[in-house]
Amino acid sequence: MKHKIIKYIMMFCALFAIPAIAFAQDDAVPVLNSGDTAWIIVATILVMMMTIPGLALFYGGLVRRKNVLSVLMQCLILTAVIIIEWVAIGYSLAFTSLEGGLNAVVGGFDKIFLQGVGINDLLDGYAIPELLFVSFQGMFAVITPALIIGAFAERIKFSGFLLFSVLWALVVYNPLAHWVWGGGWIGEMGAIDFAGGTVVHINAGISALVMAVLLGKRKGWNVKGAAPITPHNVPFVVVGTALLWLGWLGFNGGSGLAADGLSASALLVTNIAAAAAALTWTALDWVINKKPTVVGFCTGVIAGLVAITPAAGSSGVLGAFVIGLVAGLVCFFMVAYVKPKLGYDDSLDAFGVHGVGGVVGSLLIGIFATQAITGEGGAQGALYGDWNQLWIQVVATVATIAFSAIMTWILFKIVDSIVGIRASAESESVGLDISEHGEIAYE
Template identity: 80%
Template sequence: MSEELYMTEQVVESVLDSGNTAWIVVATILVLMMTIPGLALFYGGLVRRKNILSVLMQCLILTAVIIIEWVIIGYSLAFTSSGGSANLFIGGFDKIFLSAVGVNDILEGYSIPELLFVSFQGTFAVITPALIIGAFAERIKFKGFILFSVFWALLVYNPLAHWVWGGGWIGELGAIDFAGGTVVHINAGVSALMMAVLLGKRKGWNTPGEAPITPHNIPFVVIGTALLWMGWLGFNGGSGLAADGISANAILVTNLAAAAAALTWSLLDQIINKKPTVVGFCTGVIAGLVAITPAAGSTGVFGGIVIGVASGLICFWMVAHVKFRFGYDDSLDAFGVHGVGGIIGSILIGVFATQEITGEGGAKGALYGDWNQLWIQFIATVATIAFSALMTWVLFNLVDKLVGIRVSEIEESIGLDISEHGEIAYE
């Protein structure tokens, strides 16, 4: 390539595109909506009435805290270079407080303002620790929750985001994670499982003679699901950072996977439990959305449908059988849906990735003749699981020693709304 042509291409890349910018503005709003109010209502409806305010407050406080953490240091650690071999593992400090990011700066290699990219990625940083709430709902101290979440964002989310998206070793390996299968869902889901095991079961959960713990407001679950589904189109559709064919494909396969997983879940409900449940359908939707997330930029229609069906089948089995068989109280199935769904999607990229989507010379999966991509996806998935599990164990024990994490039996019986916040949701 001649120097003149190279410089011309660089100039083209650095020119702001108003269409791309407008779409990522919309996508940023959609992803923020996924946490508040989407996830807040989805999780809030699933808990008992005495704990709904605690879940809403956890989602609200995380949104505020993580946005600030992200701007102060998180973005810099995830998306800048630390130089040399250290850059394979963590970013640098060049953009702390966004000191080196101006209003006219264009994101390198794209056509949107870098400040917009900061905001878009910040919404991912917010929802990831919020997903973990589903594992420890109804039994965690508020101050322990905040401290754990801040440490987790700093020491787990930011490094992993750098490994995959910021120039780190997983990205360099060639692993594909279009919108957060490893960084968001496996990461949060595995951490959720660790938190559920370390905290222990809720009083009365899965105990003979005790009434089952059931959702207190299923309409809230439906509204939350609808908001999450809508927001997910920005989550996946915006991850290519352009309003183009890749974005269109991501939106299409996201809808297909969600629909396939929800219908699969409902069919299993009908066959096994003799009735298709509303909560089951909603959970299936989320499982399909999770599983397609890493694959939305590399998989076509066929792969999207198969990934959706697979996530519906496997996540149903995890939620309905495995959790009770092994006795871990993953309250709202953060691991069974997000962790397992993320693993399914991440691995199946290695099967269904197609050059019809990734382009000539792009990645392709085993179904199209390249088994190496499957191996790469496996390595990325296992590394994410190991890192998330180990770091969560360390942070849990640290925070437990500093401020404590689990509420007392009396506080748990009263409910966290009153014991932690001094309020009640319903008269």
């Protein structure tokens, strides 16, 4: 009898304890998730690998042998200088908030040199350290201006390139990142850019086009009777492509900031789009030019990866396949026909692949976004009965194009008046490896 009384008393007390336990869970301090943290550490490393050595080898193989070191050096120096710029001020401008209407266009200065960000501070709403998020996003800030290198390769002064790139990161990349990801007006409007279609690829691609036009053509490019300018090392291109493709799995797969089903979906659709675009480009090469080229396949891979980047967190298997197919078609057409016809010398097709591919992916979100990926109540595209997302994507895409083009034109004029941007005719003829760096790649 005594034991039964004690048992009933304990059960009675437990009834009162349950609400207290639930209340304590509701108010619990966020806890670091080691699985999410480990995955984003890996993703950060993968994204850094995209610039060095991935992009460096990809672009380096596409230029002539007398300019390969200049391209490698440009990728190397940007990795170093943008890491410092990002920690010093870039992260704060992109991911902090200002009071009032100014927050729609730019962040504040609260986290300059990462002041106030401790090793135990978690990113708001996530179970990873904020310092890890700083590093992850910093790799996006590094690769974006590096992509522009493809437009002005083989004809730009190193001093002009470096000054332009730092200023561009400060006044073009950082504000646009805030607009889309940091609480600015594009993100608040409901535009989707999971991993950088607007912030990275359209931004860099449009700036690349402006730079190519303002700099002018390389000597002998697209001139009747002149020998074609061809890649000097196709195996470099292949290795660079492989590293970019691998790194892109961290680029897209890590952008959900967790090791979960969304990350798994992003990995899957990234591979599907890359494969679809590569096969599309190869088929076009084979049919039109009678031979399936290695460089064509590699370029197709990049086009598919670019296009799926903004859509990796909202599109499923069907969307990924169509996005890759369309990106392969459209980017091939831009590179093979539009560029020679209009006569702008986008040396390594930074605009034709990244700019155009980014536009394709950003707009097709408005068609293929599905609540099977975005979740109940999430965004969905016109294919599933909601046209509103398409119009939002159009506005975000057009705004990015206009902002990037105008700001790049202004920066070009400023830098050109200070240090000059175009390499001299003599430097271009000798090659930038010798004229700018005093070195040669091959004996």
